[in-house]
Amino acid sequence: MSHTLTLFIILSITVVASPGPGVLLTVMTTLEEGGRKTPWCIGGLACGTFILAMIAVGGLGAILSARPSLFTFIQALGALYLLWLGVKSFRKPAVDLMSLAEKRDKQETGASPVSIFTRGILLQLTNPVLIIFFFSMFPQFIDQDGSFWGQSVLLSLLYALTLIVIHAGYAAAAAYARHLLTGKRGLLWVNRIGGFFFLAFGLFMLGKIIVRIISG
Numbered sequence: 001m002s003h004t005l006t007l008f009i010i011l012s013i014t015v016v017a018s019p020g021p022g023v024l025l026t027v028m029t030t031l032e033e034g035g036r037k038t039p040w041c042i043g044g045l046a047c048g049t050f051i052l053a054m055i056a057v058g059g060l061g062a063i064l065s066a067r068p069s070l071f072t073f074i075q076a077l078g079a080l081y082l083l084w085l086g087v088k089s090f091r092k093p094a095v096d097l098m099s100l101a102e103k104r105d106k107q108e109t110g111a112s113p114v115s116i117f118t119r120g121i122l123l124q125l126t127n128p129v130l131i132i133f134f135f136s137m138f139p140q141f142i143d144q145d146g147s148f149w150g151q152s153v154l155l156s157l158l159y160a161l162t163l164i165v166i167h168a169g170y171a172a173a174a175a176y177a178r179h180l181l182t183g184k185r186g187l188l189w190v191n192r193i194g195g196f197f198f199l200a201f202g203l204f205m206l207g208k209i210i211v212r213i214i215s216g
Helices: 002-017 021-033 038-066 068-090 097-107 113-125 128-141 148-178 186-215
Strands: none
Touching: 002 128, 002 148, 021 038, 021 068, 021 113, 021 148, 021 186, 038 113, 038 128, 038 148, 068 113, 068 186, 128 148
16 A cells, blocks of 8 residues: 555656646745735645545546536636636736735735635636546555545545645745845736736636537
């Protein structure tokens, strides 16, 4: 079992460390809200990941595989949510990044911890790729002679813990970079770059949906 867990952890590190919407949200939250609120974002992402893993092993993955229309619907929701995050980032005004970060660190202004936590959960729950990942990979690491749910919970917790550690590293790197981004237009460019990637992820997902519908 120890060798199986080691392989699962290596796979989890590879998947989590790959830049994607979750990593982007962690970095953007650190840059915009300051380091004190980033744990709420990472916590939301981890909780959303755990919930999604439980849904997947509970059988939703099989339902989505058997009903492509439902899978397409969830994919579309995820794509639209990413597009909304992108538009929201583009609409934010130009302010001094350092002044904003220091003000939020000291006065606790900006987005509330609850909203940041919720944002992380929603981002993961609208990511159908994770559902398919959990549903397809978990059986490879579960011993049939052991407790199915016990092992599933353990694998889900390991994946969530891996996410917390790796995203904390990304957040630390972003916090360091934040001090290099000074001037009134610093946050404007951060928002636009982040918004661009959110829009790119969303459009890519919509493109895959459209291609599948046309070809199918």
